[in-house]
Amino acid sequence: MFSLLAQITWKQWRVHRLRTLLTLMGIALGVAVFFAVRTANLTLISSLTLTIEKLAGKATLQITGGEAGFPEAVWDTVRDTPGVRVAQPVIEVIANTAFEDEGNLMVVGVDMLGDSELREYQFDEEGTEIADPLIALAQPDSILVSRIFAEKHNLKDGDKLPLFTSQGRKDFIVRGIIKPAGLGEIFGGQIAVMDVFNMQFVFNRGRNFDRIDLMNESDVTVDELQKRLRERLAAGIEVGRPASRGQGIENAVSAMRIGMTVASFVALLVGVFIIFNSFSISVNQRWKEIGILRALGVERPNVQRMFLGESVLMGIIGSALGVVLGFFFAVGAERVMSDIASKIFGYVATQQPPVFRWDYALTAFVVGVVTSLIGAWLPSRAASRLNPIMALHNIETRQRENVLGWTRMLIGAAMVVSGLALIRFAPARVKLDIQYGYSLLMLFGLILLLPKLTEWIARLMRPFFDRLFGSEGLIAVDTMILSPRRTSATVGALMIGLMFVFSMGAYVRSYQQTVSTWMDRMINSDIIISATEMARSRTYHFSEDLSKKVAGIPGVKRIENARIIFVPYADDSIAIVSLETEGWFLRVKDVIEEADSDKARESVIAGEGILAARNFAARYNLGVGDHIRLNTPTEIFDRPIVGIIEDYTSEKGSIFMDRALYKRYWNDSSVDIIEVNLEAGTNANAIKTEIQRVTKGEHRAFIYTNSEYKSWVLNLINGFFVLNYMQMAIAIIVAALGIINSLLISVSERKREIGVLRAIGGLRSQIRRMILLEASAIVIVGVLIGALAGLLNTYFLVRTASIMIGGYTVPFRFPIWIVIASLPFALIIALAAAWWPARKAVNLRVIEALGYE
Amino acid sequence: MMIQLENVTREYGDGKLVHALDGVSLTIDRGERVAVMGPSGSGKSTLLNLICGLDEPTSGVIRIDGADIAGLDDDARTRLRREKIGMIFQTFNLLPTLSATENVALPLRLQGLSRRDAETRANSMLGKVGLAGRSSHRPDELSGGERQRVAIARALIFDPPILLADEPTGNLDSHTGEEILTLLDNLHREYNTTVLMVTHNEEAAAYCDRVLRLRDGRVVKEEVVKATRLGG
Structure with missing residues (x-):
């Protein structure tokens, strides 16, 4: 039985290649975004951690004191602690060179006399006249640079390197070139080394260090030494293994990572709708086939299995494609994320290619297949419940009443209302995952309401379409009303995509306005001078x-x-x-x-x-x-x-x-x-x-007048949301795929109907208009329901997610222009998507269409 | 007795009931050919749907080869159909994406036969219905008569004891219709299948042993005919 059903499915795929391809793309994109975000998250953390590891060298423990550092006396205490073999102070600064068009340079300050025990310094021998560059570095104007940096600026031993320091511009003399290995490859090779005591002065650190890197004696364990040091040092001074600092970084960039992860789930959700849509339409298209199979002796469960099997196969192929595609997406996503990590959070990443993790790939793959199964579940169930007698006569008896029934409607409304009530009244301390449940509750409620809402809006549109477009307009709207299932599947895919776009847009806008109002109140100096062009620098100060x-x-x-x-x-x-x-x-x-x-x-x-x-x-x-x-x-x-x-x-x-x-x-x-x-x-x-x-x-120094400063801050905020914009774009693409898919299918599904219209005198141009008008009507309904969903989700974002992720209270605002502005774009996509099916429809041979089996 | 109905009724609707069948009793013996005639809405198709288990009676007993099917669940009725009943329809009801061979092989494959064996037998069956050269064609590449031949081959490939035919010539011109009836007649002699045929066509009915006339869900007349047997 299985091989027969597989054969039938395979034949369907061959005949409906485009539908198959679009559905596969829907799954692939959803999985790709999901996989890319996880991979990019991982790569980002590992890039940030790699910087720490390379800087740590052979250190087994590091002593840190927060961003302000700690006094020199701590170094003495550490050195005097039994079990410490080497302890070296470090200062790190992301400074700027005075070279034109030059970005940041990471300057690491070390104690020249002992640091080579901890860190690997491989110097270029060629052309070096200095016997030991580390000793030479003790001179206050000395600096070592990486070969990558030296080559970029054509620097040789003895050349001048101008740097902006807290004491103003200073020229340093290059007294050694570090090979691009170990320390020399951090931060893409944008690295230089100076004497730590000299750095204290030029970068205004007083008598402080940022960090002490140390190694234990072989007769003391790292844990034991860590305990000893903790007992001797002040509470504000941290003693930890270099690897544990990665955790701190993960915490610091958590808001960005959570935001990305949430958005990746939205892409998957849109994927579910595409599958649902595609399978609903596939079931519609295959009523008669189902009827025949039932008449020939295929049991109900086997009909359901046939569709579920198809969805699993689609899931397998689509997810495999998605993982491959996602790996490429991850490269781009990681770049944007590390840019934000450095601009907004002040962390430096040592770029690496994305890490391919089999467990992530497998998870994404399984999620894709399960998503596909979920999307196909209801349509396949509906297929198995078809009345075979009616199906044989190609008559829709499927639960139109159920789809539009009041029970469904009431459950949907109850879900939306409870979601809203939970957002409004539930305690703020509830975990974020649970709070996302409130939003999902509203969303599922809306999905149940979709057919009814679609019908209502379509009925409202009917007189307008009648007046504006005559009989074609009327037929277009009536087709929507008469096929609530098919229409609402398309509207659903649109709704999810647009909900995300509208609510994120509204949230970003609301956030910007709030920050803008706040800045008007708080930032009223005439001129603001900042030490960095980023939101902040952890290391460089005036x-x-x-x-x-x-x-x-x-x-x-x-x-x-x-x-x-x-x-x-x-x-x-x-x-x-x-x-x-x-x-x-x-x-x-x-x-x-x-x-x-x-x-x-x-x-x-x-x-x-x-x-x-x-x-x-x-x-x-x-x-x-x-x-x-x-x-x-x-x-x-x-x-x-x-x-x-x-x-x-x-x-x-x-x-x-x-x-x-x-x-x-x-x-x-x-x-x-x-x-x-x-x-x-x-x-x-x-x-x-x-x-x-x-x-x-x-x-x-970055000098801004009051208004320049404010717009600069708003630009930075925009930079933070770049990732969300990328995700919005993907949501739109996935939703657009949904529209294209369902319009393509709906035309072939209605071959006979189109044949009848042509037979009774419908002109080709009228058929074309009818199909294009139907596409437009679906988009209008989709945008309106998407706006409603967006409104609800914005409420969720400002009441819950914003406070949980961002910690901010942002007032609820929903700019209606965002909905109006989206309409022409959505219409263009839909009309472009409908163009080909419309052409196909008008070129149908009437006799063939009428006899279509 | 191959088919037996005892006082079978079928009602539709919640408020205003429609009696599609109203206390029908009949018996059809093994190898017998029976035509069911009557105007639209007389209950012909309902009768067929009940016998093949696609529909359930409101009351009464239906026995197929001695087994009461009214008490069976949907899956059991489906399996009974798969094993005992071949069906042909006015609109052929072939799967559009499958070739003639694949369509004919369907019932065998549903019974668990391998694809190769099923298709070998299907090709030989197609030879019997005169379509040896058309086996790889899809339904949209065949004429109406050819499609109905494929449907007949599919219905008879597993040698079912019962063949139900719903207006088998309804969609065909008179010449093709006659060819199909002759084919059915020949195959009947070869397989000795019990045939129940719903038809509007008196000529088609003439190929049967008995004609039942239905009106408003009841058997109003039953006549024995001397079947036309071409070549017999």
């Missing part, structure tokens, strides 16, 4: 000297220094925003909520209390009066929250404190942002030019 220089420019009334660092908190990290609060409060009014504003201000300025961002307070369930305890390189930091503020600095949550308080605990006087306030009546652009003149050739 010194206060630059601020003093800027403060001296005539027309500048006051400057404020700001520093933003990330520190570990609970099992994650949070941002500390340290500001010169006295000045800040002068220009930023009424920002403190849930407390007496005047008292809170005084307390923050005096360094007695801190302000917590709303997202931080919400995430950790804290409020005014609660104390925040943090480990610092000096002693335990403990201050009460004295007020809550709206803030979008980090999705992890942030706290605000006075700069003096920060400097005291973190021993760090670096500056990330200088806010410049001008005397009344001063021209901001003129001062900006003056600041540029003062810093030119001396400091690498």
Whole structure:
């Protein structure tokens, strides 16, 4: 029996090649996105971790103290700890060279006298006159560069390398070229090595180090040594294996990774609809065949098995294609992700080709096959339940009533309402996976409502189509109404794709507007000077000297220094925003909520209390009066929250404190942002030019006027959403495939009907118009229902996902223009998709069409 | 007795009931050929559907080769059909994507025969219905008469004790129709199949041993005819 049913299926595929191909592509794309996202996630983490590993060299333990580093005294303590064989201090800075068109250069500061025990330095012998470059590096102007970097800039031993440092532009002398192995290949070879003590000075690290890399004596285990060190060092200083730092990176970029994963599930969901659509139509098309098989003695379960078997086969082929395609997608996705990791999160990736993981491939493959089975389940069940007598006469008796029945409708409505209620009233601390269930509940509810909604909208459209397009318009709409199953399958694929596009679009827009309003309130300095063109740099900062220089420019009334660092908190990290609060409060009014504003201000300025961002307070369930305890390189930091503020600095949550308080605990006087306030009546652009003149050739500084800064921030946000835009594009492609598929099939399914229309006098042009109008009508319904689904999903995003992933409260906004703007695009896709079937339909021979069996 | 109906009724609809068959009793012996005639809506097709197990009676007993099929579930009725009943239809009902051989081989393959054996027998059967040279053609490449020959070959390939024919000549011109009836007649002599044929055509009925006339779901007349036997 199986081989016979397989033969029948195979013949179907051969006859309906295009339908088969489109369905396979639907599965393949869904699986490809799913596989690509997982592979890209993995590759990204491994690229980021590789940088750490290569930098760590042979170190078995690393001592870190958060982004602000720790005092030199820690090095002495570490060296004096029994069991430590080698301990070497390190500073890492992503700096900029003064070469034109040059990107970032990673500068690693090491102690020249002992570092070769830890790290592999292979020097190019050729043309080197220096006996030991590491010793030579002890001279304050010395630098080693990788061969890749040297070749790119034609640098030889003894040449000058100009770098922007916290002390301004400085020329360094190349005193060695490192071979592209080990250390020399990190960050694509954009790497240089300097003396760590020299770096302390030129990059304004005071008497601090970023890290100590160490090796244990052979008679002490790593765990034992780790324990000893922890006992001796302050609580804010971490002792861990190099590999464990990868976890921190994973946490830091988690928001991006979760967002990607969610979007990849959407692609799969659209895939389910394509399969559902394709199989529904296939069942419709094969009624008579099913009737014949039933009459010849094929039992119901075997009919269902035939379709399910077909879907499994489709799943197998489509998923295999998807895995191959996904691997190529992963290359692109990983590039975008590592770009975001470096721009937004400040992490450096050492590019690697995507890692092909068999377990990921197998998971994607299985997910694809299961998705295919799920999509085909209902149509195959419907096929097995066909009334064979009616099927033999090619009459649709299939559960039109069921599809449009009130029971189904009520269940659907109940699901949508409960989904909404859960989003509105369920506690915020529920896990994210469960919260996604609320959105799925609404979605499945909508799927149940689809046939009825489609019918209602189609009935509403009927008079308009009648008036605008005459009888062809009427027939087009009536065809939709009469085949609720077929129409709603297409509308469903469109709905899912558009829901994703609309809700993401609405969310991004709403987020941008919120940040924009927030910036208007918070960022009102006339000029902002940033140390990096990225959102932030973990390593490169200004010194206060630059601020003093800027403060001296005539027309500048006051400057404020700001520093933003990330520190570990609970099992994650949070941002500390340290500001010169006295000045800040002068220009930023009424920002403190849930407390007496005047008292809170005084307390923050005096360094007695801190302000917590709303997202931080919400995430950790804290409020005014609660104390925040943090480990610092000096002693335990403990201050009460004295007020809550709206803030979008980090999705992890942030706290605000006075700069003096920060400097005291973190021993760090670096500056990330200088806010410049001008005397009344001063021209901001003129001062900006003056600041540029003062810093030119001396400091690498990014100087923005107030409005430039705001649009720059909005651009950065856009950069963060690039991945989502990519996913939206794929959702659209998959949805478009769905439309093309169903229109193609619906024409061949209706050969006889078209034959009858032609026989009773329908002109070819009328048939063409009819088919194109039907495609347009389906798109209009799809866009409208997609808008409804988008509206519901936007509510979910702003109420739940946004808070869970981003930690932000974003107001609910649904810009209707996004729906209107999408309509012409959707119409163009549908009309293009319908063009070929329409041509095929008009070229049908009437006699053949009438006798179509 | 090959087919036996006892007081069989079939009603449709929830509110206003339609009596498609109303207390029909009949007996058809092994090898007998019976024509069922009557106007549209008289219950002819319903009778056929009930006998082949595609439909279930509202009440009454239907025995096929001694087994009561009213008590069987859908799968059991389907298997009974697969083993005992060959069917031919007015609209041929061939699978459009399969060749003539593949269509004819279908019942054997459903019974578990290998593809090769089934198709060998199908080709030989196609020879018997005069289509030896058309075995690889698909239905849309065949004429109406040829399609019906394929359908007959499919119906008889597994040597079923019963052949149900629903207007077998209804879609054919009179000459082709006659050819088909002759073919059925010849095959009947070879296989001695019990035949129940629904038809509007008196000439077709003339090939049978008995004619049942139906009206409003009841057998209103039963006549024995001296069957026309071409070449006999």
